[in-house]
Amino acid sequence: MGFLNLSKKGIAIALSAQMVLATQAVTMAQAEMLGTDQAISKYTALANRNALMDEIQREDVQAEIIAMGVDPAEAEARLAALSDAEIATMLTQMENDSAGADILGTLFTVFVILLVTDLLCFTRFFNFTRCVR
Amino acid sequence: MRALAPLCTRLACLLALCWLAACAQPFEPDERLSFDAPTRAQITGVPLIQQEDFFCGPASIAMVMQWAGAEITQQDVAALAFNPGAGGTYLADMIGSSRRLGQLALQINDFDQLLAEVTAGHPVIVFQNLGLGVFPVWHYGVVTGYDLAKDEVYLNSGQLDQMVMAFAVFERTWRRGDYWGLVVLPPDQLPVSVREADVLSAAAALERVGQYQAAATLYETGAAKWPANWLWQFGLGNARYAMGDLRGARRALRRARTLDPSIPEVRANLAFVDGELAG
Numbered sequence: 001m002g003f004l005n006l007s008k009k010g011i012a013i014a015l016s017a018q019m020v021l022a023t024q025a026v027t028m029a030q031a032e033m034l035g036t037d038q039a040i041s042k043y044t045a046l047a048n049r050n051a052l053m054d055e056i057q058r059e060d061v062q063a064e065i066i067a068m069g070v071d072p073a074e075a076e077a078r079l080a081a082l083s084d085a086e087i088a089t090m091l092t093q094m095e096n097d098s099a100g101a102d103i104l105g106t107l108f109t110v111f112v113i114l115l116v117t118d119l120l121c122f123t124r125f126f127n128f129t130r131c132v133r
Numbered sequence: 134m135r136a137l138a139p140l141c142t143r144l145a146c147l148l149a150l151c152w153l154a155a156c157a158q159p160f161e162p163d164e165r166l167s168f169d170a171p172t173r174a175q176i177t178g179v180p181l182i183q184q185e186d187f188f189c190g191p192a193s194i195a196m197v198m199q200w201a202g203a204e205i206t207q208q209d210v211a212a213l214a215f216n217p218g219a220g221g222t223y224l225a226d227m228i229g230s231s232r233r234l235g236q237l238a239l240q241i242n243d244f245d246q247l248l249a250e251v252t253a254g255h256p257v258i259v260f261q262n263l264g265l266g267v268f269p270v271w272h273y274g275v276v277t278g279y280d281l282a283k284d285e286v287y288l289n290s291g292q293l294d295q296m297v298m299a300f301a302v303f304e305r306t307w308r309r310g311d312y313w314g315l316v317v318l319p320p321d322q323l324p325v326s327v328r329e330a331d332v333l334s335a336a337a338a339l340e341r342v343g344q345y346q347a348a349a350t351l352y353e354t355g356a357a358k359w360p361a362n363w364l365w366q367f368g369l370g371n372a373r374y375a376m377g378d379l380r381g382a383r384r385a386l387r388r389a390r391t392l393d394p395s396i397p398e399v400r401a402n403l404a405f406v407d408g409e410l411a412g
Binding site for chain 1: 216217218219225226228229230232233240330331333334335336337338340341342364367368371372374375396398401402405406
């Protein structure tokens with residue numbers, strides 16, 4: 001009875017809530033322990049980690065990393081060692097630096113290569129990640 | 134992007150210092166500090182390590198970790214942090230390598246934090262541009278003390294002699310590094326100038342790189358300082374679980390549940406651990 005009365009808006013809210021909860025639902029199945037990071041992200045911070053990790057997997061980016069003399073696996077390990085908040089800060093800094101056309105921009109970091117070279121992907125991160133609420 | 138220290142050569146450092154000293158304005162503590170810092174502070178026991186070429190970043194981390202009692206060399210750190218192609222060490226890799234070595238690593242960004250940490254007895258790694266904006270000479274050094282009355286900042290800066298800088302010179306070189314500083318501590322000590330949420334994230338980062346014992350120690354240390362926050366006990370439970378300590382994990386997760394019975398993650402993990410203990 002209650003279901004029949006749902007408005008379009010109500011359905012939309014339910015669907016988006018379901019999307020937000022989708023990742024939770026998987027872990028709530030209790031195949032494994034729920035991670036501390038996820039809890040911190042959910043309760044105190046934003047997370048852009050997965051988007052960055054996806055970027056590292058791109059072929060052209062992998063080539064750049066190798067050209068820098070760094071093993072791609074090592075690059076992932078370095079990225080993994082950063083907290084979500086630091087990654088968020090890094091993304092913000094990169095946005096600012098690319099706008100300023102700073103001479104220091106010539107000093108590329110692995111992460112600048114990942115991000116500044118592809119600002120479109122940067123924008124896309126925020127569409128994909130659910131961390132923007 | 135001020136993320137790189139490609140050059141740490143001594144000659145360049147000296148040249149830059151001469152240049153900077155000529156145009157330095159006095160440093161006004163009252164204007165720059167929002168708390169009443171002690172006139173002077175000095176941390177003893179930070180070793181002076183002569184850096185190898187371009188290794189100012191790894192050498193800085195090695196100095197701080199040796200001060201804390203670890204047996205580690207700049208080469209050990211360099212393997213986890215140095216970027217051969219860039220001829221330097223990225224800021225992010227300074228943080229990441231410290232964590233992979235089981236340390237609590239947290240960034241700071243201003244003079245308040247710097248002096249608060251040094252006063253608390255924590256050496257701080259600072260990222261400086263010893264050159265100019267158009268001719269950057271990036272460098273990492275370790276601030277080990279200061280004296281406001283004498284107008285001096287003391288650094289272990291990759292040489293066998295202690296480096297003494299006037300506050301104004303230090304301010305300029307550090308400003309060009311965007312006031313980037315790094316506190317690296319063993320996980321049973323906490324920085325005094327960093328928000329709880331950032332310490333939590335740093336602890337979770339230790340878990341992520343597989344430093345479970347260090348993570349567990351840090352969660353316990355954090356729980357002692359911030360006993361009301363269930364996240365410390367939750368993280369402690371997860372870290373212990375990762376090490377195979379199921380009973381310890383259950384104790385921590387129960388404490389988390391007591392602190393906040395409404396958190397689904399806590400209840401879920403507790404049920405999971407209970408299930409494994411029963412099965």
